[in-house]
Amino acid sequence: MNVEAIKSIYFFEMARMRRTLLQSVISPVITTSLYFIVFGTAIGSRIQSIEGVSYGSFITPGLIMLTLLTQCIGNGSIGIYFPKFTGTIYEILSAPVAMTEILIGYVGAAASKGLIIGLIILATASFFVDISIAHPFVMAVFLVLTAVTFSLFGFIIGIWAKNFEQLNIVPMLVVPPLTFLGGSFYSIDMLPPFWQAVSHFNPVLYLVSGFRWSFYEIADVNPLLSLGMVGLFLAICLSILGWIFHTGYRLRS
Amino acid sequence: MASVVSIQNLTKTYGNGFEALKGIDLEIEEGEILALLGPNGAGKTTLISIVCGLVNPSGGKVLVGGYDVVRDFRQTRAMIGLVPQELTTDMFETVWNTVSFSRGVHGKKPNPELVESVLKDLSLWAKKDNMLRELSGGMKRRVLIAKALAHEPQILFLDEPTAGVDVNLRREMWQVVERLRENGVTIILTTHYIEEAEEIADRVGVINGGKLLLIEEKTALMKKLGRKQLRLELAEPLKILPDSLSPYNLTLSEDGAALLHEYKGEEGDGSIASLLSMLQAENIHFRDLSTRQSSLEDIFVALVGEQA
Numbered sequence: 001m002n003v004e005a006i007k008s009i010y011f012f013e014m015a016r017m018r019r020t021l022l023q024s025v026i027s028p029v030i031t032t033s034l035y036f037i038v039f040g041t042a043i044g045s046r047i048q049s050i051e052g053v054s055y056g057s058f059i060t061p062g063l064i065m066l067t068l069l070t071q072c073i074g075n076g077s078i079g080i081y082f083p084k085f086t087g088t089i090y091e092i093l094s095a096p097v098a099m100t101e102i103l104i105g106y107v108g109a110a111a112s113k114g115l116i117i118g119l120i121i122l123a124t125a126s127f128f129v130d131i132s133i134a135h136p137f138v139m140a141v142f143l144v145l146t147a148v149t150f151s152l153f154g155f156i157i158g159i160w161a162k163n164f165e166q167l168n169i170v171p172m173l174v175v176p177p178l179t180f181l182g183g184s185f186y187s188i189d190m191l192p193p194f195w196q197a198v199s200h201f202n203p204v205l206y207l208v209s210g211f212r213w214s215f216y217e218i219a220d221v222n223p224l225l226s227l228g229m230v231g232l233f234l235a236i237c238l239s240i241l242g243w244i245f246h247t248g249y250r251l252r253s
Numbered sequence: 254m255a256s257v258v259s260i261q262n263l264t265k266t267y268g269n270g271f272e273a274l275k276g277i278d279l280e281i282e283e284g285e286i287l288a289l290l291g292p293n294g295a296g297k298t299t300l301i302s303i304v305c306g307l308v309n310p311s312g313g314k315v316l317v318g319g320y321d322v323v324r325d326f327r328q329t330r331a332m333i334g335l336v337p338q339e340l341t342t343d344m345f346e347t348v349w350n351t352v353s354f355s356r357g358v359h360g361k362k363p364n365p366e367l368v369e370s371v372l373k374d375l376s377l378w379a380k381k382d383n384m385l386r387e388l389s390g391g392m393k394r395r396v397l398i399a400k401a402l403a404h405e406p407q408i409l410f411l412d413e414p415t416a417g418v419d420v421n422l423r424r425e426m427w428q429v430v431e432r433l434r435e436n437g438v439t440i441i442l443t444t445h446y447i448e449e450a451e452e453i454a455d456r457v458g459v460i461n462g463g464k465l466l467l468i469e470e471k472t473a474l475m476k477k478l479g480r481k482q483l484r485l486e487l488a489e490p491l492k493i494l495p496d497s498l499s500p501y502n503l504t505l506s507e508d509g510a511a512l513l514h515e516y517k518g519e520e521g522d523g524s525i526a527s528l529l530s531m532l533q534a535e536n537i538h539f540r541d542l543s544t545r546q547s548s549l550e551d552i553f554v555a556l557v558g559e560q561a
Contacts, residue, residue: 002327008357012350019345087341091400094305095358096330253267253308 005097009105013079017113028067032121035063036128050187051218056129061212062184068118069150073171075110076154081167099245110151118143139214145230146207152237159250178204188220203233256280257439263313265299273299275463286434288450289443290553291460297443301410305335331359334406338413340393344386348377352399359404371399391422411442427453447550461557478552482545483514488538495535501528
């Protein structure tokens with residue numbers, strides 16, 4: 001195991017976050033604060049509580065998940081795409097590092113950034129709404145697993161993408177509908193039966209539901225099933241990466 | 254001398270069917286400077302990329318220090334430094350960070366003193382805190398060399414290192430190369446500037462169409478393939494060559510004012526001495542003489558031309 005190389009990649013990536021503090025930390029915090037002001041405080045005060053939880057509190061886990069997914073996919077994909085774009089990837093590919101070590105460095109950094117921002121948003125949320133965390137350990141497990149899984153997913157997109165448009169298409173076009181329709185802002189019980197059934201095909205539903213359960217012990221699906229689904233998605237990402245590393249897809253001809 | 258890089262029947266066919274390498278055999282000796290010449294698309298960069306691990310070989314094998322570049326990539330890549338052809342840099346990073354990163358990613362513990370000395374050697378010390386995008390093309394080239402040297406490689410690959418580099422920097426770069434060679438580093442470079450190969454290489458290889466056409470000691474190559482030309486400026490123009498001079502490979506210049514004698518570098522003196530005495534016997538006087546040796550460039554053009 002080339003620990004020095006993993007450390008180098010990890011800290012090199014984390015340095016990028018420090019350099020782009022405004023873009024990578026402050027902007028998601030401002031965006032999320034706007035959600036709290038509009039949905040939590042303004043509109044939320046007129047919405048009745050859901051299963052005994054005020055609307056502002058109810059949407060907090062979903063908002064954290066929304067940011068976590070976007071950030072992890074974004075960081076995970078740009079981390080590997082940018083060296084591909086500038087050509088500096090030659091250095092990593094000609095260094096004595098295994099692909100798994102490259103992965104640990106990049107995905108570790110992307111997940112760390114996502115987690116830091118997720119926690120900042122949790123802290124921000126506590127200024128606007130009442131938050132209680134019933135199962136802090138379960139919450140941490142969901143947070144970490146989701147961060148890692150979606151950073152892996154981002155890494156795959158970064159390897160696959162041939163241009164900036166392809167790089168942005170998943171975070172811009174796929175993630176928001178999945179999050180909005182995944183019960184971030186409502187309980188799927190509120191939906192007509194047909195859309196309830198459709199929602200069960202949405203992976204984000206399981207994330208949000210499980211994560212919310214760790215806060216308020218209310219859930220659309222069984223928390224264990226949620227955990228299983230995150231695990232399944234993690235396994236899918238790892239197998240795709242296994243195939244990519246084995247074939248050298250878009251990395252080594 | 255022991256060979257530090259051993260390339261055996263190496264082939265590469267890209268996914269689109271392009272056959273970049275058609276069975277290359279090459280032994281690179283420890284501590285030598287080897288220049289690889291060849292036109293664009295000859296396969297030089299593919300060859301280097303396989304040794305460095307950027308491209309997977311289709312067939313054959315490459316050993317570096319006795320280790321296989323595919324199976325034992327950790328050992329082989331730790332020994333190799335690569336300066337790529339393209340000026341690829343992390344635009345928003347500082348010189349210091351990017352060079353330190355190179356060292357770390359090659360698995361070496363941080364060593365600020367070493368990074369400092371590499372930067373000073375390449376006249377980059379004053380720029381260490383500058384972002385790469387602020388640097389000129391020549392400076393970026395130096396940074397790429399510094400990155401390749403940051404992990405103290407035993408073998409250095411320079412892929413067209415002097416493309417777009419001014420004369421001063423080129424001189425400085427060759428001084429760095431000379432110092433590295435004194436420290437026992439093996440250097441493989443590809444270049445379009447044949448004078449460069451002529452000036453600094455110990456051996457020269459010519460690649461074209463995915464094949465190694467020849468590999469030879471530079472001096473031996475010049476001797477073997479280099480033609481010499483003797484030019485005699487005549488005191489009085491000649492209309493035709495006397496028959497007695499026909500055994501010599503002679504041509505008369507168009508105005509008849511000069512005699513040109515072509516001979517192979519290695520057969521040297523003999524023919525010239527007898528030619529000169531024959532001229533004296535024929536009472537042909539000359540007022541000046543000069544000789545010219547064909548350069549690597551001429552050799553190269555002739556070789557590649559034969560192939561085409």
